[in-house]
Amino acid sequence: MKKSILVIAIALSTFSCKKASENGETAPEKTATQTPSENIETTEIKVDTASFDISKIKESTAKLGEFPYVSPPEMYTYDYEKKINPASIKDVDKEYFAVNGKLLPVEGKSFKARIEKDRSDGKRFNKLVVEKSYEASILALGGVNVNNVSIPNSEIKRVGDKELIDNKYGFSIDYNMLDDIKTYIIKTKDKQIWIQYNIMKDESGSITVLEKSL
Known part of the structure; x- marks a missing residue:
């Protein structure tokens, strides 16, 4: 059988x-x-800018107020100053903004500053408090988040240290925090407002607000 x-x-x-x-x-x-x-799977994020079309971003009808439009939360300051330092504002400047992991150069009026904590209340810098405050403020002004992914190292190399560091056109980009760069766009009928920041846990942060006239 x-x-x-x-x-x-x-x-x-x-x-x-x-x-x-x-x-x-x-x-x-x-x-x-x-x-x-x-x-082994590659860890480098594939950059997709095809899905980004700024013309599809809805125009904001909110009252924006005065440039740079957003302020840090209570007990936080820009560069330890109680008021915005005029030296932090340039009528013509440039910054590279992250959009879906791709760095795009934008030119216009800029405000660049460090985000610091007034520690007279005995409390430390709180990353979550700062991020939530900015997000709420920007969304209330009609802002749209255009970057929530990591910036590939290849993209940093493509633009280069001369542009990002030497020329300070990457002020709000921290090489140690390429996976935590937040970028927003507020679009009106006559201008684009780009806002980008990175916040270090329990330390400080940096922000760029750039206004491009249309």
């Missing part, structure tokens, strides 16, 4: 291989163990 079963099994196997050959297919083989390099 066992011998008959073995003969039938061999016959079926031969028939299967023959049919696969006739159809131009290769007979099934055991899968070889993949090498470690074949198992």
